[in-house]
Amino acid sequence: MATEKNNIALKVAALAEKARDGNRMSFQELVSIFQEDIHRLVYYRTYSQMDAEDITQEVFVQAYRKLKSLNDTQRFRPWLYSIAVNRCNDFLRKRKLLSLLQFKSAQEQEFMETGKGMSNNYNETIAKKRFWKQVRSLLDKLSAMEREVFTLRFMDHRNINEIAAILDKNESTVKTHLYRALNKVRKDSVFFQEYRESLS
């Protein structure tokens, strides 16, 4: 398992190096490796399929243009994730501003959008909507940084070292935010009922 991860990391670094030297095909290959991950990362923050697709596109375009500024190609993944996280934050800031001006809040609109194109199965769609509603209520309890580290750790499946690199923080800061986040969410979320029962 660890060897497989190492091989992927080496492959990514090699592709990033070629892409940095101007090889378009190598970058296209990097896109195919990371596009699903980045799309998911964006969706976890926007809850909107349309916005997630647009932002994913923007992330790769920005990465393509700024690739020459990446000194260590072995850090391509955290570098790409940091672009995506920053893009999402910019987008959410704009959307928050817009929702103050519009009659229909952006949150309502995005919730209506959620589930479109997922599946024709009505029950499955409802279940997914319910799930995202629960996730949102869980994350709403957290501060911006706590939400970010929680999402990166448990939804994007990044380790502490990578999260520190993505957010440009040190590892102990990341751990502290993660501790605070877990301490808040475990108390009254629907997700941790069994865990709470195990404590009693």
Added chain:
Amino acid sequence: MKSQNQAHLKEEQVIWAVIDEKELTGEDQQHLLECQLCKRKVEQLKAELQEIGETAMVSVPPLTKNITLPPEEVPQASYKSRWLPSFGAAAMAGLVLFVYFLGMETTMSPRFIALQSPDTPMEDEYLMEEIFEMVENPLSDALYQITGDNGGFDEDFLEFIVPDIQEDFQSNNFIEGGIKQC
């Protein structure tokens, strides 16, 4: 081996164990290895977090759009040649301004410069001076030389314009006699 009831991990230690077991003290790490109850709590919390992640992953709608990269940029001219037109334009503008100011310096008399100044009394003084000069001498020095005017009345000139009455009479007789003779 410790008694399990005495040294179970507290809730905060369970959370730290989920984040990173190395954050626990050596004693707590040892307890976690040995105590099934505490291990179960940690595993339970990890499993529920894992479940959130996995459910989230399958609940994301698939990416329907193809990622397209921007078109390849046409290689631009080198740094030096990119600056060349701007440099040329700046040099040309500088030259035009230089010629303009050089011309102004040669054509402008100090009086005119004084006239351009916002000092109005100086301007008035200059104008009055000009007027007096023109009243006294309407012709320029060169033209004045040509006229040969010495400042007084030229008698020959006056005589030519207004001849003497006697002279005029004699010349009339001479003319009349001449006619008679003919």
